[in-house]
Amino acid sequence: MDRSGLSFCQLEQKLDDAETKLSKERFSHLDTDKALRRVRIHKQTYEDFIALARSQDIPGLHRIFKISNQYGWSAEKLMEKTQKALDGVYHPKSFSDLEFDLATTIYELGGSAALYALQKSPLSPPARTTLISRRQDYKLRMTVGSVTMTDILANIKTMFKDVKPGKAGMTLSMDEVASDGRLCYLVDSDEIGGLREHSGKELPSVKMGKNLDVVRAVTRAIRDGKIHTGQEVFVAAVARNDDADCGAKPVLLIPTC
Template identity: 55%
Template sequence: MKQATLTSLNDSRMLDRLLQVESTLKNLLKFLATHDVPALPRLFRNWLDQNWSLEKLFEMTQLSVEGKYQARNFSEMELDIATVVYELGGGATLYALQKSPFAFPSRNTLAKRRREYQLRISIGEPRMQDILHNIEVMFKTTQPEHRRCGITLSMDEIASDGRLCYLTATDEIAGVCEHAKRDSVKMGTDLEIVRAVREAIRDGKIHVGQEVFVAAFARNDDVDYGARPVLLMPTCKQGSFRDSALLIEKLRQAWEMSLYGEALHGSIWSIASDGDPKRRPALYLHCMAHKLTAADALHQHLGNLPGLNLFTGSGGMTQDLDVKHDLKRICKTICAREGILINGTTINKSLLGSWLERLSDVDWSENSIYALLNPASSIVEAIHALLDPKDPQDVPRAIKLLRVTADLRGIDNSDLNPSEYSTHRAFSLLGELLEALVEPFINPEFTLSQQITSLVKFAHIACALFLKHGGAFLPQHLYGDLQCMVRTAIFRVAHTKLLDPNSKSFCVCLVMMYLRCYLGGYE
């Protein structure tokens, strides 16, 4: 009798427990069906791994919806997908998915997984040992098909948060500009250095770097050609051209000294930049030092080319200004009120816009969101958007403008009056100039010979117009940058012939493009 009573009591308790579990399970399923629960798969993994009860799982699910709890036991697949999203979509896309019910990992979570190389960040004035260390890290490993080739040193800046941070590895304050002394940012055991840095920033003696200066070396080859950074330095961009010249010399010497630099990969053929006004004179100091003579190996290929500037730097180095910047600057010059002068005709935005309306069989459509939402926009509106873009840095828009300007050569001139005929002749000459410049960079059918021939054609037309009109044709610095770019392409072919006549030459694969592609995910 007593045993039967105990059995009945146990059964009653088990039934109550089962009813409670059933109720909790129904409430949980109802909650999951009516709410978007962030990181739901990870919640169930925690329930299994940590032996949570159903009540605990229900409680953590509610906290997750309220934003008070987030499961961070990411699987390898989740981390891999988040990495791909960040690489292809950037930080904004990853942030949006992090705040969504998918609860993707944050950028900081991915940082350690994405960090393939441990580079040293330069604090204050860049040190040779930091550059040599970074060269070894980035260039020590080679591909099986590795061979020596020409090298381009490229430089640019990327935007940063403009704040200071602490480097645990070196016990230093990072984020100050190049004017800070190395020993002035060592933290030590108290806060005296922090106070000293704060006062120096307030007094204007040093600055918080608003951008990060990046210097990278890139191989001019068909494999393993990406730009690899060897110098990362916060900068306030308040230095002089002499500071830039000294920095370039330090980078050049580091490449020559390193066992994993010139000795393993090859010598520097060109120095590339984005046209920074303080860096341009420094490039001229390095790349216009002496004139090639018959004793130089390059002279046998270049000495008899009429009009070619034979002044170079050490080892035949030349300066290379980014062609994308040049194309955008040409568009900006043409669309300015002053415009450009060609054979007595001033071509500016208003004149160009009126003549573009005469073109037929031109696809004025574009892939922007505005164009997709407004498919019925008129040709006049499309031309206006081309001449006055919302984003002046839009390279495809700049290329399209230059190409349709070149198409004005094909307009039927039989019915034009004398004034219009004179204007059309100016547009025809401009079209020849622009087509010769743009086509080598966008036409994959061009051979190397066609690329060089086209660029040389551009250089000679531009030279004739600049001699005739001076700065009224193109600003002097823009004209100089364009001619330097063409000269570097020609020198690159000559360098390749000396190194190995059977090697491929990639004269128009300008390395500033490689550098921007490399840095795109970090900007």
């Protein structure tokens, strides 16, 4: 025994306990150092972020905050996404209804050019292609080749299905509107759309089928000048002369040159 009255075994146990406690304190100190380093890094990142936001107009910054909160981004990822948005390689979505309505109004009044110009601003509203699904309330059938009653009746059914039946005079309006002058694929009929109305005389078929023969034939005919893509779309619309549902509703769409 020593002067404290403890045996050798007791002293050895006490020493082991002290070493264990010291080891725990050492690891706790290391964890604290790591936590402090992370806090300092986060603090510096946030300071860099604030400096960037103060000095630059970042497109869609409010949406970046919304997405960051939704997915729980770290400070570093928030900074990374913000820098990418500023560089034009990241386009934050998560548009609000107000932004969709604003973009639609701008597109309706100013056209694609106005909406494209606004996209380069810090507001960065939805693109025209993003608006299509929200603006397309009715899926109309485009006529390919000669005018058919099948297409007209299908469009009448689509446009007037919610109109309450009743006696009313009808007004037929016809005009042409400018188009992009390009081809498209019509899923419902498996046809190539966008060719002018007389192209059927030069082509045996415009149905895609199971291979690319029709695509190659259309390509050759366009390159040889035998057929053309429609530069305008002929539109026929019918309007009811009534107090309700009196707007003109298109029933015929056919590309023309």
